[in-house]
Amino acid sequence: MPLSAEERREIEAEFPRYPTRRAVCIDAMKIVQRHRGWISDESLEDIAQLLEMSLDELDGVATFYNLLFRKPVGRHVVLLCDSVSCWIMGYDRLRERLCSKLGARLGETTADGRFTLLPIVCLGACDHAPAMMVDEDLHRDLDPEKAEQALENYK
Numbered sequence: 001m002p003l004s005a006e007e008r009r010e011i012e013a014e015f016p017r018y019p020t021r022r023a024v025c026i027d028a029m030k031i032v033q034r035h036r037g038w039i040s041d042e043s044l045e046d047i048a049q050l051l052e053m054s055l056d057e058l059d060g061v062a063t064f065y066n067l068l069f070r071k072p073v074g075r076h077v078v079l080l081c082d083s084v085s086c087w088i089m090g091y092d093r094l095r096e097r098l099c100s101k102l103g104a105r106l107g108e109t110t111a112d113g114r115f116t117l118l119p120i121v122c123l124g125a126c127d128h129a130p131a132m133m134v135d136e137d138l139h140r141d142l143d144p145e146k147a148e149q150a151l152e153n154y155k
Contacts, residue, residue, distance in 0.1 A: 003046040007035055011050060021051045025061050029068050038069040066120065073116040074109045076154045079133040082119045085126035090143065094130050097144035101151070115151070 003011075011028045018024050028047045029039050036043065039062060048058040062068050069077075080098065082091055095106070102110050102117060109116040125131040128140030132147060139150045 001040075001042065003032070003043065003050070004035070007032055008050065011047070022053050022057075025051055025053065025058055026065065026068075029058075029062055033069060038072050044070075066118075072109070074113050076115050076135055078115050078117045078151070079120040079123065080106070080117060081121075081123040081125070081129070081131045081133075083122040083126060083129070086130040089129040091130050093144050094132070094142055094147050098132075098147055098151075101148055114154070 010031045011024065014024045014027045014031075015021060025047070028051060029044075032039050032043050032047065039047075044058055044062060045055055047053075048055045051058070062070055078098070080091070080095060082095075086094075098117060099105055102115055104110045104115070104117050106117055106119050120133070123131045123133055123138060125138060125140045130142050131138060131140045132142060132150075133139070134150065134154055139147065142150070
């Protein structure tokens, strides 16, 4: 599906904030992802054309940032921090419980499409490890039970 008129307007509204169209690339992809949940190949082509970039240049940016999703994800994205601090404080037990509870491994989406479980290098909550983020919500000082309970709030 090509960029919608609304997506195009939102992207073009960013142009005055940057010195070149190309500099809008991350914001443009975030806008499309906010509307669609992920960035398809077709969307990427449309964004590249609008920003006067090559598809390869834009894909290089898209694949570099781990919070830009290039394939469909669940209704809720669970980012499980696997930093050194989180490992020391129980990441492995947390990961095992969540994978078991959700029936999905890291990088997978649950069968019902509710959650996608992804590792992330750091959530910046090392003093409250282990941590995970669900959508925009940070959950800190977790143990397997607290993590499982936190997921109950996301339908």
